[in-house]
Amino acid sequence: MKRVSLLEFKHYRYFKVSGFLMAAAIAAYILDRPEPEPFGGTVLGYILGIASALIVVFLLLYGIRKRLTPRIPVLNKNVEHESASQRTTSTRAAPHQNEGRYGGFTLQGWLSSHVYLGGSLIVLATLHTGFQFGVNVHTLSYFLMFLVICSGFYGTYVYLYLPRLVTENMGEDTLESILLKIKDFDRFAEKRALQFSDEIIELVALSRQKTRIGGNFFQQLSGRQKNCPTTLAVQKLQGLGKGYSDDKLKSFHDLYGIMAHKETAVARARKDVKYKARLDFWLYFHAPLSIAFLVALVAHIAAIFFYW
């Protein structure tokens, strides 16, 4: 059941495609001897520019393609007699051809090409500039493109790297089940704490009231809480078990155990929230930057017409 990652898709098909594009662009750039010097307005410059623009359009289409889902009529046609539908014969492939059994389009393939072709723009667009930079809309759009690609690379990295960590951290649990466990720990602990000093009751109550999982964007990303009351409670409890009778000491150890379990559970929940935030947050840069880049790119292309 090991699946190929989006980088390995179809034996690195899009790696090869974009590798070829980049190699061809570099070769052409080396062989080309434009006068007076290489820039966007030479023949090769135009070719590279148009190719890059087309790739950009294709890359932007991913956002739309991802959201285009086919529709099935809401109500299945009423089959009066099962038999009526039975005498049509199979249209789908035989069961043993599991790989690519439905053929055609997969979003994974689309994303794979999105990553590789996006990466190839670094070479194509840079060669298109002929290394002529300045303070103008042209360089601005180049710069924005660069940011979009970098955020994309970062996204690819988290997509490939984080899923395993999420699974390792959660094991059989879901965030929901961990939160339920934490709630249980709170209930046990508060009940247990009643027989001890006010200080202990206060520690446990604070841990229940003030422990935060998630929170705002940055809190989610940090995966921590400053002076987390649960950690604090566990630390302080360590020094509070002195002078109890055997029975009470046993109860105290129970309470300590519950709070320690809670601390672990809280840490796991925070980690999960952190990972999910990291899987998400880069898109908040990538997508708006793409739009900004698109606007700059349109300005860049429109500006060219004034040179004519």
Add this chain to the structure above:
Amino acid sequence: MTENFKIAIIGAGPAGISAATHAAELGLSHILLESSPYPANTIRKYQRGKLVMAEPAILPLRSAVTFAAGAREHVLAAWEKNLQQHHVNLRVGAQVVQISGVKGQFEIKLSTGQVISAEFVVLAIGLQGNIHKLGVPGQDLPTVQYQLDDPLAFEGETIVVVGGGDAGVENALALAQQNRVFLLNRGEEFTRCNEGNLQLLQTAIREGRIEPRVNASVKQVEAINERGFSLSLVVKTTEGKENILCHRVVARLGASPPRKLVESFGVEFPHADIMSVPKLSSQYESNVPGLYIVGALAGYPLIKQALNHGFEVIEYILGHEVELADESLLKAKLAPFLPSYSVDKGLASIQRRVPLLSGLTTLQLREFLLESEVFAPTPDEVIFNLHDYSNSFFSILYGEFAVYTEDNDGKEISFLLKEGNFFGEMGLLSGRRRTATVKSAGHGVLIETPRRSMLKLINSVDSVRRTLDEISLRRVVQACLAGSLKEDELDYLVHNATVRRYDAGQVLFNQGDKADGLYLIRRGSVMIVRMNEGKEEVLAYLPAGNYVGEKALISDTPRSATVRAAVATEVILLETSVVTEMLARNNTMRDIVVTRYREHILADQKINFKAQPDDLFKFLMQQGVGEATDILLIDYSLCIRCNHCEIACADTHGGTSRLNRAAGPTHSNIHIPTSCRHCEHPHCMKDCPPNAIHRSVNGEVFITDSCIGCGNCEKNCPYDVIQMATIDPNHEQRSLMQVLFGSFARKSQKTVSDVDAPKKAVKCDMCKDIASGPVCVRLCPTGAALRVGPESLSMTMRSNQPS
């Protein structure tokens, strides 16, 4: 004092109400007995505002009772009005415990001890069963209840819950949120509830939220008015008697299936299977003369059928001839093929031509034909193809049909089936793809029967079961071993074969056992496991259509591995002596088995280098992968938890996702989301009154819009993948703006939020109407989602070696 009536009707459901109303209309002396406090109790228990459907639409209604599809309240009100208008003699709270006597003089004993005598008895008690009561004085006090609709309706009370099964435990847990709860269990431990409930219960007991009493039985219930309590309970435990004061008793003691009760009246069922229905004459009369059975208990679960029966049974009792409601339908069905015959004669002629159907009563045959389709395929028309996933059953009325199949070497074999024969039973019984292609040879006429009707028949008519069993044995033996067996050889094998059934996890044979024969898997699947250095290793997984056990048989050595059923499995066992003799006689068969033997040995050696990750295998089997034909798995090392699979599914299917990505278990990076497995023998199909769940030729199990929203499938699915959802017919294609700006744009769309809106069952249909396949798999951005079936499972397992 005994009351006398001409007709006593037991059970005031649709059939009973219809019969009683018709009897009242005709002025017959009658009584309608209902054990619950209201007529139409089952429908009353539907949720508020639920739409009651009037399926099948083609069947005309003939009853003194009015009925049309509508909200539960409308249907109930109409029936109550009917009962009143015709002055039906209804007696509620009258539970029948015994029927004795003979036609003309039945004696009906009620739980109150009262006796009613009647000339004829109509049993219309349905399938709900009688709820067990406490069986002690005070059991019928108003605050002693036997069901709990809304646990949150009670607050600050002391409540005693009786019964440690799932229902009792769940009620106790829910009630404990706002009340003081005692839970009484008859045994020492709570063994009758499931693992999850048990854990919750133990936690609740530890925390003192529920106070248990074990080995406890209620001896007496008394109404009191003391310190604000209204009930006083005497409970006997091993420690003596205890008096508990409370406000309310909730007793969840289960229900006795009506079958036991019905059998106690002397009615015979032809088979032990739960789908079996009592044998009835064409006039609904049971083997007890004068005792008539109608409605769901007679095998007709739909309201409209029950209403028609109620009308007809009264006519029959009066000795009238009735043209049945389905007469015109049957006529239309048969006319093209038997034009000159009346329906009765047509039915007789069918029974003459198809021996399989000769054991059916007229009533069963009518039902069978009503649910079947009669058609004349054109010459050379394909009836079904090899590997199709259809499972209907075909009987040949006229003509010849050619069967094309392959033997183990892929060589094509074909043979002809003649008039009176049948085909399609392999797919029906194994739940797997068709094993042959069938074409019509010349002009012929076929009866095509859907899976459900056929299963009902197999479980009700013994002769059908026997014939099918024998034939299917032959065909399985033939398919597993070789097409080249001669008739007499096949006869010999079949004659000496035994069928064995195993539950999931049960062992067929153990490593080291003496070889007792060859096991042909006819249904289900098995795992082959071997002990290696004290650890169990899974060597292979074999679905139906394969055989195991040839290795030890040929080499005459002890079993080299243990074979265990992965799911409920049926095998055909051919004993050693029989097989050895056959191998000596038939060289082709010998070659085939020996070739398989060599292949196994070679495959074994490969496996020895590369053991299966058997924990993973066990995990998958536990999760029902063994009975799945197509299951969604997610590789959690690639899944970015974006839930795009759910979003795409919801968008494709009218706004309700049919899968829950985050729910479901995970094991070594393989996650099984809550989503349909498209089981070989779908649990959901078991009890669908309008027969709305089907399997398409490609294998997808889907629900049509004839669903009446009863929720049976939701309950029957062991994997929790069916949900009841409001269907939004206005869920339309989104505009480009909505595609680009997703949720912002969609907020303006109207959503169906009416909680009382009619709900229907929805489940994964594997996007069967989209040629390119399921969107959950195709629209996964990282390619983490995949679907596997039994055939590809062992292959995928092998490719999943830890690197």
